[in-house]
Amino acid sequence: MKRTIAYLSLLFILGALLYVANPNYGLKFGPGGKEWLTLRYTDNYYIEHGVQEVGGTNIVTDIVFDYRGYDTIGEATVLFTAIAGAIALLRPWRRDEK
């Protein structure tokens, strides 16, 4: 019973996402021309001003380390946390150490 409901709701979510993924109703794929400026205006800004504002010729690193550098600190922290957590959980048990 529970399982049936779960699969049905998964099906429903899939249907909703497929509907949204249809360019006629929702997201546009490969926007070009005029759509590029209405949908990807921030990307356009990065491409036009990146070299002059940041100085790197690689736009991706410009964004990742300058415009959105704070997110990169966050990602580094996620990795650090994951390592700290994994080491903490894989340490020897208390009674084994004695």
Next chain:
Amino acid sequence: MNGEAILPYLIIIPLFGAFSMPIVNLLGRKAREAWAVIISGATLAVGSALFYSVWENGILVYTLGAKSPLGQGVSFPIRIVWEVDLFGAIMVLMVTLVGFLAVVYSLGYMKHDTGLDKYYTLIIILELGMLGIAITGDLFNFYVFLEIMSIASYALVAFRNDTWEGIEAGIKYMFVGSIASAFILLGIALLYGQYGTLTMSYLAVKLAQNPTVTAKVALALFIAGLLFKSGASPVHMWLADAHPAAPSSISAMLSGLVIKIGGIYALARILFSIYGHSVSMKTVGWVIIIFACITLIVGNAMAVIQNDMKRLLAYSSVGQIGYILLGLGIGLAAYGSQTGEIAMAGAIYHTFNHALMKALLFLIAGVVIHQLGTRDLNELSGLAKTMPKTTFAFLIGAAAIIGMPPLNGFASKWLIYESSAIFNPILGAIAIIGTAFCTAAYVKVLYTFFGRPNERVMKARDPEGSMLWPIIILAVAIVVMGLFPWQISDKVMIPAVKALENQLAYISAVLGGA
């Protein structure tokens, strides 16, 4: 006071503390403990200063890497912004306060455990993640810090890796939490694909101009993911396992802070500040009210039948989240009216109060486990005789969570009862039924504590200073806040709601009145 000058230190200090902990650990146990206390204490100082500054001057905006969030010659933000309104500042104060007390408490409580350098690193990162969520004004940045908070809490729940329940609860929490995070990430991806920006305030503008089906699907994904994280009822099962299995200092942070920052705060921020007027607030409000009613009844009713002290407290947390969600739901459904304002003020007030009360109760449960080695309520009768101070603090916490008049829980619950009764009497009745169950659960515990002492309890004693002082501070805070309930409500909580409901101010603070 200059809020913009101190805001970065809210992130810098815990980040520095966490990353330097492995090096400080080389100096020995004392240095590591002192470092953890200094770092969380300094964060508390910055958090209080920030709260005061925001309370005085209103919304605070900070752009990372430039003077203005807007790009050259364009009218949209290109950088990450921090945006702290009064609601965010209340959350910051709450996180830093309870976080500091939990760290101090850990000094005594975690003494017999191993791997403590990792423990202190993780607890500071947990605090960092929550602070990042509370101050951010960027949707993807919100996700990054939600992940930092979640990963740190998965590791901390399973920290006692030699107990079966720690590992089991950790695995359960991790699977459920990752799926919830994936929902949220998917929602963010949909919004970015449709609107091309990640800044919350500019996204709100774009949404108002062009509300689409994509935005609604994204909203559904956000609500689903965040209800998971807050432990609302059909998906509360991870909480009832994770909170009892974690070390008590961590349960206090999970129950008091994580479910509220990662759940309630984020939900309120996304619904009020991003979606604001671009979806039907009434519909969304009712969706949340329905979950709130189920959560209220299920959480409080399940608390009554527990025999395990920490499990009882965990289910009670689920029940109290129900009250907060009820306030939030009515705040949305009655948006713009005075009823909605009072309901939302009650929700914010109860968030803060419950953080203090539940932290207090979990810390006391930790003391009991530490002294007696059991948390089975059947074996704890007569604790009042041998641990009078602890029992008295528990009495205060239990009375506050039920909502006894001289304590802080009264005012916040009263605001929620009042507004729900005005909004719809049936909801008021449901809220009262929930409180009846809640009262029964806590009276049951108190009845045990004041019963005839059994042999096991006779050897118990009140704990050492580092474990007792956080409990005393929390109990005093509860009593003092209880003495000025309406002053706090008028001076802090109502303005916080006004700031949250004023979407235009939130937007124009970033876009410069554009």
